[in-house]
Amino acid sequence: MSVKGCIFDLDGVIVDTAKYHYLAWKRLAAELGFEFTIKDNERLKGVSRMKSLEILLEVGGLNFDDKTKVKLAEKKNNWYVEYISKMDKSEILPGVENFIKSLKEKGIKTALGSASKNAMIILNNLKILDYFDAVIDGNKVKKAKPDPEVFLLAAKELNLEPKDCVVFEDAEAGIEAAKNAGMYAVGVGSLDILHKADRVIMGFDNAKLDIIKF
């Protein structure tokens, strides 16, 4: 079967922004008086901002009214944006750029499929916006991963059938979203977390195009 399109998650696949999300959430937790560990942070990967806040508050055993929750999420986001505003090309994960370039040379279309509402800031800072034929981010979708909406919309914008697309994801919720969309899912990271993927790679360093042959 020949692949016609590749859809990339952003945070954790193209760039390690998970560390900045973690720093900002940890800072919020500290202000609220509890500790938020790196293990707790795993549950936030691929999950929307407000859902992430719900998980964080659950960890801290706290609850607030909706207005306060919006304020807390805004506070975390301001810190996060401060961190990502300093990013540049040097933070692109090894091998990703070359991999995307070789896809383009083969005429394979590419899209971004991210839950983040900050995706454009990162793509612009990294100067990689031009690599994508379509960009679907958290501002364009209503339903969060594991709902397939983000990837189905990406396939639609690429004018491709879902079955002709491959998704690259580092989050369990993202792999589920790809499978729910009827796409081939490549997990980027550890097999323990990504065992629902069709295949798992450690990263794109030295990655060859045959990882999308299935």
Ligand code: BG6
């Ligand atoms: C995902 C991240 O890509 O985007 C999540 O994996 C994050 O951790 C989500 O919560 C939403 O991001 P943002 O930038 O809109 O707060």
Ligand code: MG
């Ligand atoms: Mg991710």
